[in-house]
Amino acid sequence: MHSLNIQYNPRIDQLRWLAATIVFLFHFHLEYRGAGGAGLSGPWWAVITEGHTGVGLFFTLSGFLFMQIALHQQQAQREIQYRDFLRNRILRIVPLYLVIFLLATSINRDKFAPQDILYLFASNLGLAPTSVSPVTGAAWTISLEFMFYLVFPFLARFTLERGIAYLGGWLVLMAFFKVAAYLVNANSTLMYFSTWVGRFDQFLIGMAAAMLYVRWRPQLARYAPLLLLASIALVMWNTAWMHRVAPFMMTPKSSFWIYWSFVESAGWAAVILAWVSFKPRLPGMVERALGQGGKISFSFYLLHMALLHILSQRVGIVSPTGVPWLDVAIMLVVTYGLTWALSTLCYHIVEEPFLRMRRNYGANRAAAHATSH
Template structure:
């Protein structure tokens, strides 16, 4: 996705595609298992069975990207920055929220409208139905946007030490909150206390990239595979020690978001620095996947749920693994098509209204 505030990087879009695909695989595997088709039993497939880690990659990537913009612009005008972010996320997010209200019309309460700003908390209308459930993370993203111009200024003035101090403070808050929350794992998973450090980790990665860019570009080819293996190993560890929605009060989750974003920061740094080339068709395809990733993320559960309710568990060949692969490819293609339509219909017209926000010092 091209920006007026930073030279375009196809690698960023490709990482967006990867993050959205991980979340898709996570929900597809859950639905396939629930339909009786069996699931993946190996913890080493943590990137799939705990594919919600794609959200952590999104958050870390947001911190990285916006810190890169701040470094490029040197100064950010607050109001134009927030305006751009509203134009980016509000049209589709509001569409999903209105859909959620419509689905819950019989139980609607006027105060439900306030959940527009806190869809990650309490009994949000978006969380009452699977097809709108992915919207929970958007308020967290927007809260980061509201803070970012200040955070980036302080980080550029005071250096990486400031971001490390923020991470230390977040760890203190996590320790304070652990025994005060009956379902601490869910609290760490879906609140600002549990996720803010992932944005900060992305900002820290951007500062490291600026300082060591030439070195990273020289060695990225050697660093990329270990970084990906480390990310896969981290998800396997989480699947083994404290699976999501199975361990509601596990101390592992106190430090998990920081470890999770640390390994994704390594993937981001190595992939963005890599100077190699994929086949042209693949470069373009993955870049398109990144461009439509917001629609893909918010709409994929709706497509999966609709098809599951309509067709149940298909037995096209009678071979379990082949049926799973064929259905996976078919559903992924349909989500891709719906997301492309959504991008061009709902997102793109508003994205064209964005402007530069690098003119005025805060």
């Protein structure tokens, strides 16, 4: 997706596609097992069986991209204008999010209470209408994303003034908050998974990665192939470790989750740094396909669970060949293709008209100061 505030980097869209695809595979696996299929086993499949880690990539990537924009604005002697920044963010996520929220309140019509409207701002907490059904369950991340948007211009300003150590200070504070919260929460895994205390550090790590990218860009480009292999291995090892020690859906409370988000995000930050530094390009058709996947990734992310659930409930497991692995592959390809098509339609109908209303949110620094006085 092209930004008005920084030069387009197809690598970012490709990483968005990767994050959405990992989450899709996670939920496909859950629905397949729920329908009676034999699931994957073993720690080295954890990048799929614990594919919620794609959300960690999304959050880390957000911090990285927006800090890149802030650094670009600083280099151009411009400042982020808070009002225009929020306007762009609202145009980016609210239209589709509101559609999903209205779907959720329709599904829960008989149990709806007026105060449930407030869950628009806290879809990750309590008994949010979006979390009651798997059809709209993915929307829990949107409140955390928007929370980050609200504070990012300030975080970026203070980081640019004080350096990367400012982010390090925040990470120390987050570690303290995690320990304190662990001691008083009986369901701490879900807390770390879906709330500010468990996810804010991932945005911060993404911001720090953007600063390291600017500082070490030549070195990263030189060693990008090696770093890419090492970072992918690190992510796979991370998820295998989590699968073995404290799997998300089977561990309501474990001290492992105190530091898991940091470990997860550090691995994804390494992948981001390696991939944006990797100079060789993919074949043109693949570049365009992955770029399109990144462009529609928001619709893909919010709609995929609904489609998977429909197919699971109404079609179930099909066996066109009688060969189990081939049947699963066919189901996966067809389901993924249908999700891609539906997401493309949703992008053009719901997202794109509002995205065309965005505008540049950087202002000349001297002019901004003059306006403020």
